[in-house]
Amino acid sequence: MRQIDVIGIGAGDPGHLTLQAVAAIARADVFFLLDKGEAKDSMIRLRRDILAAHARPGHRVAEGRDPDRDRTPADYTGTIADWRTRRAAVMAGLIADLADGETGAFLVWGDPALYDSTIAILDEILSAGGVPFTYTVVPGVSSVSALAARHRTGLNRVGRPFQVTTGRRLAEGWPDGVDDVVVMLDAQQAFTAYTGQDVHIYWGAYLGTPDEIAVEGPLAEVADEILRVRAEARERHGWIMDTYLLRRGGS
Structure with a gap:
């Protein structure tokens, strides 16, 4: 069975990492990074700095393109639902490449339980029944x-x-x-x-x-x-x- 860790990495300071987050990073085989475009390259750089400091030798990084969405939509609920569906497809593709028995990790800004979509999208992927996995959540500093x-x-x-x-x-x-x-x-x-x-x-x-x-x-x-x-x-x-x-x- 594939294992996914959703790891809260804090608001931006590498020192926000909890000991639990550091341990989860150290045991992961693959890290999934969603690229949000050149304007947010610094967000990817911070994640890579965290991996350089705490990930184990031999870890892999798999990148996907985060889908764009309208930031000022007339139909906010519908726009978010559509974006989540498209993002779920990207995340499911990344998880599908994980070998049985491997652990993959999403590094989530702040705390995964506060205004973040990762948990809901993983539940959506599981509900679709295409890619089997289990997952755990590591809280972070919001x-x-x-x-x-x-x-x-x-x-x-x-x-x-x-x-x-x-x-x-x-x-x-x-x-x-x-x-x-x-x-x-x-x-x-x-x-x-x-x-x-x-x-x-x-x-x-x-x-x-x-x-x-x-x-x-x-x-x-x-x-x-x-x-x-x-x-x-x-x-x-x-x-x-x-x-x-x-x-x-x-x-």
Whole structure:
């Protein structure tokens, strides 16, 4: 039986690797890398650096092309479903080349359980019945954890809940019942809708990498700065991954 390990590798700092992740990397025979194009070459380079440091001699690397998708679709749910199906075909092809008894590994940014599709796609492949395998998941340090650590703050306040959501959902309105909101996957800078409220923001991009940027302060005062440094960074790198915490009612 083929074995697959889904390994969380943290938000970008090689030091985010847990001992469990290091052990999983050391035992894998083949590592599957999905190329997202030249603009994100640095993401592949970091994975290769991790393999050079922790993979065993003789390991193999199998690469596939990550399918493109519309980032601002009219039908978001349908677009994601189509992209996952196409990505599943690529991943199934990589897994099919794994010999019986070998262990393959996907190195996943952050934590595989938080806004990542790998687990769901592996379940889809298994449901299709074409490629038999078993898999395990190794948790990792998420960008959310890295953001809180970078700003030396907690995600919640005493006795109060917080919510993790997306920029798309935040644009529809502030979530009910919470004053602390962590936002990921915000291509439209939805936080700008709340500059007129008593909101504090803890913002970070490329967390855990040498390119890390962090801005913190009352949203009304720092929103323009975030928009400026975000645009400059995106232009410089060709991509951006940012996360932020909005805290209503003070810092």
